[in-house]
């Protein structure tokens with residue numbers, strides 16, 4: 105039976121339609137499931153954590169390769185089905201919870217960082233908060249394979265100067281190396297979403313890409329620069345989300361020889377770090 109038919113059967117037998125609010129667009133292309141999992145290059149010693157198990161289509165593929173799988177699903181009705189489906193699998197843990205509320209630390213106990221991998225066909229409504237949460241576990245997670253709307257994936261991997269480059273690109277780059285590894289069309293999901301999707305591999309950095317003395321200031325500068333994309337850097341910072349001494353900031357631009365007429369979208373992450381660090385050093 106095709107996976108699409110399986111979803112339809114599930115609806116027929118249970119009267120439960122995929123929940124739009126929970127982003128339930130299931131992967132129904134049986135050929136793409138092993139491709140996603142093989143990207144993760146799972147070794148017997150690995151711990152794989154899946155986010156959003158749905159009807160277990162991707163989960164079935166993960167448990168073929170992983171000796172230890174933890175899967176997190178918020179929908180208690182789907183969890184009932186998943187429990188029955190995977191009851192025979194050793195070292196399989198189903199966690200019925202909201203991943204955004206969950207402390208993930210306990211799952212990593214006893215695992216070497218290099219053996220911890222995350223896979224998720226994420227619900228699009230929460231993909232950005234979920235990825236931010238995962239990045240904060242950079243001391244415990246090696247890599248993540250996450251499905252995003254293609255438009256979000258483009259912003260994640262964008263380089264300075266491109267129209268997609270923004271606070272998300274810099275925030276991700278700070279914690280991880282990002283690359284798009286697969287593109288999927290809407291027809292590979294059911295119900296069919298309105299947008300295309302892309303699988304992004306995030307290789308988490310044990311240490312952030314740039315050394316930043318004051319992370320709060322660094323991220324505030326980045327947010328301000330992109331909040332007013334069309335403004336020159338100096339004006340964007342002045343009108344941004346922080347109240348800074350602009351005379352001091354102008355001195356920082358002079359010290360660093362950074363042209364404050366540039367737009368934020370042309371700045372590299374290292375330049376934002378230099379601005380934040382020099383500002384901290386000269387005001388401290």
Ligand code: SAM
Pocket residue numbers: 126127128129130131132155156157158159160161162163176177178179182201202203204225226227228230
């Ligand atoms: N992995 C399945 C697949 O590929 O067919 C389902 C993917 S579906 C796009 C996203 C899944 O995440 C849904 O099953 C949904 O119920 C679940 N989900 C949504 N919000 C969640 C949250 N906050 N925490 C955990 N799971 C969530």
